[in-house]
Amino acid sequence: MTMMNSIPCMIMRGGTSRGPFLRMRDLPDSQEAQAEILLSLMGSGHALQIDGIGGGDPLTSKVAIVERSSHPEADVDYLFAQVDVLNRRVDFNPNCGNMLSAVGPYAIETGLVEPQEGTTIVRVRNLNTQRLIECHVPTPGRQISYEGDTAISGVPGRAAGIQLSFLDVIGTKTGALLPTGQAIDTIEDIEVTCLDAATPILMVNAFDLGLSGRESASELDANPAMLERLEMIRRQAGLRMGLGDVSQSVLPKPVLVSAPSDNTSTLCTRYFVPHRCHKAIAVTGAIAVATAVSVSGTVANRIALEAGKLEADGQLSQVRLEHPSGFIDLDVEHRNGNPVDIARVSLIRTARKIMNGTIFYSLTSAPSQHVLTSKAS
Known part of the structure; x- marks a missing residue:
């Protein structure tokens, strides 16, 4: 009935x-x-x-x-x-x-x-x-x-x-910025960063999966072998982050990170939701990546350093991320210059x-x- x-x-x-x-x-x-x-x-x-x-x-x-x-x-x-x-x-x-x-x-x-x-x-x-x-x-x-x-x-x-200012973004689901206690974990022979700021994510250097990081969303969605491997990494990351069995959950979200394609950007990103590539990037995911840029040793931090986007042990308050549809700009406010103490992260939406x-x-x-x-x- x-x-x-x-x-x-x-x-x-x-x-x-x-x-x-x-x-x-x-x-x-x-x-x-x-x-x-x-x-x-x-x-x-x-x-x-x-x-x-x-x-x-x-x-x-x-x-x-x-x-x-x-x-x-x-x-x-x-x-x-x-x-x-x-x-x-x-x-x-x-x-x-x-x-x-x-x-x-x-x-x-x-x-x-x-x-x-x-x-x-x-x-x-x-x-x-x-x-x-x-x-x-x-x-x-x-x-x-x-x-x-x-x-x-x-x-x-x-x-x-419309300006959005996210307050107290650290550890929204796990209670910690780095839920595993370290900036780098090795899962399936791949170095990843598990991080929780606005939302839990795991970051992977796109190059480590045999990718350039600039593939279109449709190209990534048409790569079943890569998607299967990324899902295996995601599920193990979920366990290590204290989220339990995440096979039926959309968290943590995987993010492929690579060097920017131009001088105006900080990083290039491909964000998954979690089994398909986002045609842009989620706001919360962008906040997590922008936060990670200043956290020593993370995948995002390493790539930004290699690309000359910040100095060693430095903090970046203005972050621009490339995504499949263009760019997103974020302002990260660190308390007392502390890279792991975030007062707020702001951005403009419509x-x-x-x-x-x-x-x-x-x-x-x-x-x-x-x-x-x-x-x-």
Whole structure:
């Protein structure tokens, strides 16, 4: 037996991602019940997600759940859900900084935050990581402005810039910047860096996998031998980082790192989500790589040193990362010049409101076989 239901929904683009934005109050309390709704409204279980609003790609199969926060330093809470395209699986474990770009505008649009003259700072608590982010939303005349001159790689056209400042990024899932206690681990005869800043990642020198690091996302996705090896490394890294069996989780995310192709960039990156190459790079992944640049001995640090991007034992506060669609620029603020003590990492994104209305979903009486990863407590 199938029952049709509906829920208020706003579809928004945040950074290089897109998906529905929902109020927590409109959803059931349990994550299992929430997941059933998300799987239906996104149309998971079909490559095109033809029976829902997902776009058949991990970047467009994302959901943001927002509600007024009880935290004294936050205005709203934001829970991110990565909805699997082909499988009935929802992962509440990672954060998504691109979708976060639209949380501030959504909070203002829905009356959760009162707009201020000029710029409205929306303080967000991410429930996936229990970390705080400041979103600086342009509100001239106390109205959200989506129009502007800011261009970000991976998104056509220009829009109003939204500054995101991530606070307290170290150890969001593992409690440590270097969860294994060292800058380099050897897994499958490959030297890797396991690091947790905004999100857990493992970094690999692309050259060590027989790659240049400048391959397109489609070229990397069409290399099954490399993908299989990278997944083996990822699963072992997950165990070493204290994340347990990560075969059903999207964390840690693998990142291939190589020397930049021009003088303006710090590093070249290829970021995986985790079994397909991101067509750009996740905001949280970019924060992790940018943080790693100044941490002595990491894969990112070694390559940056060899490329002449920083001096030995130096810190880099402005980092530009190449990715398949272009570049992303980040400002890393170190406390007292300490490379492992990060005050905040900031960057500019854009967002757009696409649709506001009611979305319909169906629930079957038969239980689904999805796997859930609980959010951080």
